[in-house]
Amino acid sequence: MDMDERWANRSPETMLDTFHWFRGEAFDLIVEDLLNLPPEPVLVEGFRLLPELVEPLLADRRQGVWLLPTPRFQRAAFEQRGSLWSIAGRTSTPERALGNLLQRDRMFTDRVAGETKRLGLTGLVVDVADLFGLSHVPKNG
Secondary structure, three states: OOHHHHHHOOOHHHHHHHOHHHHOOOHHHHHHHHHOOOOOOOOOOOOOOOHHHHHHHOOOHHHOEEEEEOHHHHHHHHHHHOOOOOOHHHOOOHHHHHHHHHHHHHHHHHHHHHHHHHHOOEEEEEOOOOOOOOOOOOOOO
């Protein structure tokens, strides 16, 4: 697919359902790396750590916490990194592509929130844009 086909012309729902990393691809490699670490506390982060994949590996449900970014925080994080337009800007309709990408990410967060709740795990909503001096980000955005 070219950039328009991937980001501008597909629905956010299709983008979510076909994104391989949101399906647990390479999760086994992450587990392998973790098993090779010394037996001490470790913080592991990443959207490939899906609750339904991690939960069976936890000795105690309190070992896992999923951070659930608000749409405002997600957008602010992209802006802070300077990557807000890195994908969308390479399409013929950047605003549409960015909207699709942000909506896909919102739906992914909603999916993770639902899974943490269903499995009895901890999900924390994170909106710390003000803490990082990003309060200029629109609340709807």
